[in-house]
Amino acid sequence: MGFFDTLRNGLARSREALNEIFYMGGEVDEDFWVDLEDTLVMGDMGAEVAANVTDDLREQAARENLTRANQLKDALAKRLAKVFTPMERDPFEDVPSCVLFVGINGAGKTTTVGKLAGRAKKEGKNVLIGGADTFRAAAIEQLDIWAERAGIDMITRDRGADPASVCYEVLEEAEKRGSELVLVDTAGRLHTSPELMRELAKVVGVARKRATMPVSVVLVIDATTGQNGLNQAREFNEALDVDGLIITKLDGTAKGGIALAISNELKLPIYRIGVGEKIDDLQAFDALDFCRALVGEGM
Ligand SMILES: Nc1nc2c(ncn2[C@@H]2O[C@H](COP(=O)(O)OP(=O)(O)O)[C@@H](O)[C@H]2O)c(=O)[nH]1
Ligand SMILES: [Mg+2]
Structure with a gap:
C-alpha cells in the first residue's frame, strides 16, 4: 500500500x-x-x-x-x-540535529522516537537516543526495546534521576561520538501541570545551552484527544517555545481536523504524522495530500 x-x-x-x-x-x-x-x-x-x-x-x-x-x-x-503552517527546516533530515520530544503521557513520544530512530539508522545516519523519561521505570525499558531492535545506543539513567542531567550527558556523549541525530525522549504526565512544565523547561534550557547542534522541541499530540489536544498544545508552546508538531493516532480517528487547527493557531509546522503502532506507520507530512485524504477525491 x-x-x-x-x-x-x-x-x-x-x-x-x-x-x-x-x-x-x-x-x-x-x-x-x-x-x-x-x-x-x-x-x-x-x-x-x-x-x-x-x-x-x-x-x-x-x-x-x-x-x-x-x-x-x-x-x-x-x-x-493553505491553513497549515509550512515547515522551514526538517529537524530529522537536516543534520546535525538534536530533537527533544515532549507531550502528555500516552501521546506517542516513545513510539515516535523509536520509529524515527529506526528509519534514520536505515538511511545510514549516526543516531543516538536519549532516555530522559526517568519518571517511570517502564518508560526506559520501552525505549530500550525500540533502541535494541534498531541497533542504536541509548543513554539513560535510573528511575528518579534528574532528566536535565540525563539530557546533558546525552549531548556530551553525542559530541564525543560525532552523532548526527540525537533524539531525546522525555516524561509526560496524565495532564499538563506546572511541575511537568518546570521539569521540561529545565531539560530544554540545558539542551539549548549545551548543544553545539541545533535543538528542536517537538510536541507530540494524540489526534484522538481532539480539542483537548489544542489546549495541551497552547500550554506546552507557552512554557517551552515549541518548534513543531508530530500528530499521532490519525489512524481511525474522526478528529483529524485538529492537526489543522493546532498548526494554524500556534503557527507550528507538522513534521510527521503517526498512522499506526508499527515502525513504518510514521509518515512525512504533506498538507495537500493530507487534505485530499481528509476530503476525499474524485468527482
Ligand atoms: N494507533 C496508533 N497508536 C499509536 C500511534 N503512536 C503511538 N501509538 C500507541 O500509543 C500508546 C502510547 O504510546 P507511547 O509512545 O508509549 O506514548 P508516550 O507516553 O508519549 O511515550 C502505545 O500503545 C503506542 O503503540 C499511532 O500513530 N497510531
Ligand atoms: Mg514514553
Whole structure:
C-alpha cells in the first residue's frame, strides 16, 4: 500500500461526515454551505477557520460557476491545505540535529522516537537516543526495546534521576561520538501541570545551552484527544517555545481536523504524522495530500 492509501485509510473516519455533504443531493445550495461550515467545525478545525474556508470556497464557486458539490472537493482540499503552517527546516533530515520530544503521557513520544530512530539508522545516519523519561521505570525499558531492535545506543539513567542531567550527558556523549541525530525522549504526565512544565523547561534550557547542534522541541499530540489536544498544545508552546508538531493516532480517528487547527493557531509546522503502532506507520507530512485524504477525491 502506498503512502497516500495508508493515509486515506487512516483518515477514513474523519472523512465520513464530509463525504455525506458532498454526496447528499450533490447540489450546491444554501444548505450545502451551512452543512459544510458545520462539518468543518465538527471536524475540530475551529470556528474561524471553518468560516473563512467556507467563505472563500463560496466565492470561488460563484466565480467559477461550480454548481455540483463534487466539483468543489479538490478546491476544498487546496484551500484547507493553505491553513497549515509550512515547515522551514526538517529537524530529522537536516543534520546535525538534536530533537527533544515532549507531550502528555500516552501521546506517542516513545513510539515516535523509536520509529524515527529506526528509519534514520536505515538511511545510514549516526543516531543516538536519549532516555530522559526517568519518571517511570517502564518508560526506559520501552525505549530500550525500540533502541535494541534498531541497533542504536541509548543513554539513560535510573528511575528518579534528574532528566536535565540525563539530557546533558546525552549531548556530551553525542559530541564525543560525532552523532548526527540525537533524539531525546522525555516524561509526560496524565495532564499538563506546572511541575511537568518546570521539569521540561529545565531539560530544554540545558539542551539549548549545551548543544553545539541545533535543538528542536517537538510536541507530540494524540489526534484522538481532539480539542483537548489544542489546549495541551497552547500550554506546552507557552512554557517551552515549541518548534513543531508530530500528530499521532490519525489512524481511525474522526478528529483529524485538529492537526489543522493546532498548526494554524500556534503557527507550528507538522513534521510527521503517526498512522499506526508499527515502525513504518510514521509518515512525512504533506498538507495537500493530507487534505485530499481528509476530503476525499474524485468527482
Ligand atoms: N494507533 C496508533 N497508536 C499509536 C500511534 N503512536 C503511538 N501509538 C500507541 O500509543 C500508546 C502510547 O504510546 P507511547 O509512545 O508509549 O506514548 P508516550 O507516553 O508519549 O511515550 C502505545 O500503545 C503506542 O503503540 C499511532 O500513530 N497510531
Ligand atoms: Mg514514553
